[in-house]
Amino acid sequence: MGEQFKNITLDNLDSEHLCCAIADKKHQCGVTTKKSWMKDRIDEGHIFRKLDAKGKVFIEYAPLETAWVPVNGDNFLYIYCLWVSGSFKGKGYAKELLEYCIADAKEQGKSGICVLSSKKKKPFLMEKGFMKKYGFVVADNIEEYELLSLSFDGTKPAFPDSLRQRKIENNILTIYYGMQCPYIPNCIEQVRNYCENNDIPLELIAIDSLEKAKSLPCIFNNWAVFYNGKFETVHLLNEGYLKKLLGV
Structure with a gap:
């Protein structure tokens, strides 16, 4: 083969x-x-x-x-x-x-x-x-x-060891993302649109260098989500999964 x-x-x-x-x-x-x-x-x-x-x-x-x-x-x-x-x-x-x-x-x-x-x-x-x-x-x-x-x-x-705390000071929905996966730009678009349309505070943090990737505060393959200061998932978010995460 x-x-x-x-x-x-x-x-x-x-x-x-x-x-x-x-x-x-x-x-x-x-x-x-x-x-x-x-x-x-x-x-x-x-x-x-x-x-x-x-x-x-x-x-x-x-x-x-x-x-x-x-x-x-x-x-x-x-x-x-x-x-x-x-x-x-x-x-x-x-x-x-x-x-x-x-x-x-x-x-x-x-x-x-x-x-x-x-x-x-x-x-x-x-x-x-x-x-x-x-x-x-x-x-x-x-x-x-x-x-x-x-x-x-x-x-x-x-x-x-820096990953083990699984917390950040920011309490709003926070997403760290890279561009290694081709699904990410569309996920970002869906999340941004939903948050804008529903007045949900959102912070998107682009991981655009090796140095940033190596110093992240969480588990990461190309995506990581925090909410209320707590690490939630590396699952890519579309609008449906975001609603589930937010409990709406």
């Missing part, structure tokens, strides 16, 4: 689709934004590997040192996303993609691989049961969120 996959490079980035938002017109702005973000990441070792087909089948990972997440560790790869959907499920594609990442990590002499997950399955996070089959174990956790790790040398990554 290996010949059916391809990596996004600087040479093909503009012409290749990013399969996570392949068919939805409302997310095309997000695709453009993500491609712009990726242009500066590829030379850092950022990998986006996908099935050469019109479908959502891909893995995306980067060296932990340059991954836009608040995770500490030396010489690890960090997996942002591994996604196989629809009719492509059950064909071994997720296995092939993860095994590619593992082989790549070993070839680069990495200490291991890590990924954000949770005790119970959550949208937008890696499924723990699948990763356990390949030797991933819990390296660290903050309440329901878990940092899974496959270590080759016994070392392990960890969440910074």
Whole structure:
């Protein structure tokens, strides 16, 4: 199956689709934004590997040192996303993609691989049961969120202590967001419109540098939500989920 996959490079980035938002017109702005973000990441070792087909089948990972997440560790790869959907499920594609990442990590002499997950399955996070089959174990956790790790040398990554408080001084709805995911611009638009139309105070904080990402006060893959000063979720918010969060 290996010949059916391809990596996004600087040479093909503009012409290749990013399969996570392949068919939805409302997310095309997000695709453009993500491609712009990726242009500066590829030379850092950022990998986006996908099935050469019109479908959502891909893995995306980067060296932990340059991954836009608040995770500490030396010489690890960090997996942002591994996604196989629809009719492509059950064909071994997720296995092939993860095994590619593992082989790549070993070839680069990495200490291991890590990924954000949770005790119970959550949208937008890696499924723990699948990763356990390949030797991933819990390296660290903050309440329901878990940092899974496959270590080759016994070392392990960890969440910074600054994440454990899960609080900020601001009590209004506060969202930290990056541009690594093409769904985010539309989510921001829905949240902003709903809050403006219903007089709900909102603060949007763009994570637009590696330094900001590494110094965040919360669990983060590309999105994080606080309400009443308390960390709530890394679940991307559309209008419906926002109403649920606000209890309206």
